[in-house]
Amino acid sequence: MNLDRLRLRLTLGYLGISAVILALVLVAAVVGFSRELIEQQDTLLLQEARNQSDNVLTGEHRPTLAEGSASYGWVALDPDAEVTESDPAAPALGLPDRDLARRTLEEDGPLSRTLGGESGRARAVSLPMYRDDELVGTLQYAGSLASTRERVVRLILILLPLGLGGLGLGALGGLFMAGRAVRPTRDAFERQRVFVADASHELKTPLTLIRADAEVLRRGLETEEDRHLADDLLGEVDRMDALISDLLLVARLDAGELSLSSEPFDLAEAAQRAAERSRQRARSAGVELATETVGSVPALGDAARTEQILIGLLDNALDHTPPNGRVTVRVSGGSEAACASVRDTGPGIPPESVPHVFERFYRADSARTSGGGTGLGLAIARDLARAQGGDLVVATGNAEKGARFDLTLPVPSSRLRGV
Structure with missing residues (x-):
């Protein structure tokens, strides 16, 4: 169990949740601020x-913002949505909007809409015009959204560093909380490791004595049946001894x-030695x-441990290869x-077992479990690699092609190879 990796994953989880919440808050703040500015402009x-x-x-001739300004403009339209009067800046702001004018007349009240003009996006309002209670047309007044956009951008530039700083603090807090969350697991795992090591070490001595007594007993047995029972006992002792060695x-x-x-x-020599040891x-x-x-x-590492890995892989392959089959080391x-x-x-x-083959004590429910292994060999081999x-x-x-395990090791640098 890699507790440091677990702690990192917990920290990333905390940070991810914090980032989502912070992003939602920032988006809500920006959207709310934008809507407030647009309502004020309307x-x-x-x-x-x-x-x-x-x-x-x-x-x-009441003064209005449109006089002498390129950011504001207006148009007056008759009931047929034809322009009767206009401001020079109106076309660049997207006026007139005849569809908006028709809707204004249908609803008989002011309406607003965002337009896209030559000078950029603009906000426009449209209201009906009456003279002596007689509808004479509509008036549309538009203002550029450039200043609104600049204010929103300034808000984002202010909130973004604050958000990043908050994420940084969240990462530190998440790392601290993940450390506290993992600590009981780490302590329990350490106690378990010490127990396994101590128990395995203590079991070595009685197993050695049992094997010695069984060998002495076997030599004194006369019948083939009794000797067969003694051989079974010695085989189980050897199996337990191998399991204890793996646990240690x-x-x-x-x-x-x-x-x-x-x-x-x-690496080629190590593979040859491992093959020779498994050939019988x-x-x-x-x-x-x-x-x-x-x-x-050439490879870089521990030759003896590499040979141990290869022997383990060969034992696994031989356990699951039927007679007249083939095991190849390349x-x-x-x-x-x-x-x-x-x-x-x-x-x-089986495909569903592939992600789990290196888990300790995992044994797939298939023909590949027939060898009677403990489920530690592949896990140890990967850890050693x-x-x-x-x-x-x-x-x-693939069930039709058997299984293949690839061991990769680093290669010596040029300096080490003497090149």
Whole structure:
């Protein structure tokens, strides 16, 4: 269990929730501010439109914002939406809007709309004009939204640094809270690790004594049946001893106490040695074990632990390859990484099990569980690979093609290779 990764994920979760909430608040603030500015502008434009309507109907000359300004303009239209009078700036602001004029006459009241003109977006109001209670047309008054847009942009420029600062504080708070949340899990995990290590270590001695007594007992047995029972006992002792060794190794990996060297070695030679150690078992199982290498393949890491990984992969492949099947070890090198692949012709890995094959004690409900493993071998192999700066992945899981595991390790630098 990688508690540091869990803490990071919790922190990112806290930060993501905070970012969403903050973004919603900022958007709501900007939208609300924009609407308030537009409502204020509508109120101003409506008052200017009424003043200009009086000027048109009575011939008066009340001053309005449109006089001598390119940001404001007006037009007067007859009931047929034809222009009767207009301001020079009106066309650049998107006036006249004949559809707005018709709707104004239909609803017999002031309406507002955002227009798109040559000079940019503008806000327009339209109101009906009456002379002696007789409808004579509509007057439309528009004002540029440039100043409104500038004020909104200024607000965003103010809120954005505040939001980023809030996210920074949220990240620190999330990291702190995630640390507090993970602490009980970390303590429990550490207690579990210590217990596993201590229990495994204490079980080693009685198992050794049981094996020695069983061997002495077997030598004194006379019947084949009794010797067979003793052999079963020795087999179970060996199985328990292997499980305890795996548990001790897992505990040391979790505690970071496993000593691994980081030296150049030949991955092809390590693969050959692992294959030779597994060849007798392959013959007994009636499985062909083949190696495919092309000369020397330099790698950087721990040669002994790498050989242990490959033996584990070969044991897994032989466990699940039927008689007359084939297990192949292929080694290849490159400028970035060295790779050793172990492929078998067994029943393959079900697709739903592929994401879980490296989980500790996981065993898929398929023909690939027939070997009687504990579910620790692949997990340990991947941990050992990653501890050397490499990785172990499932390359295939097709039931018709068997399974393939790829071990990758870093390669020595040019200086280390003496180039």
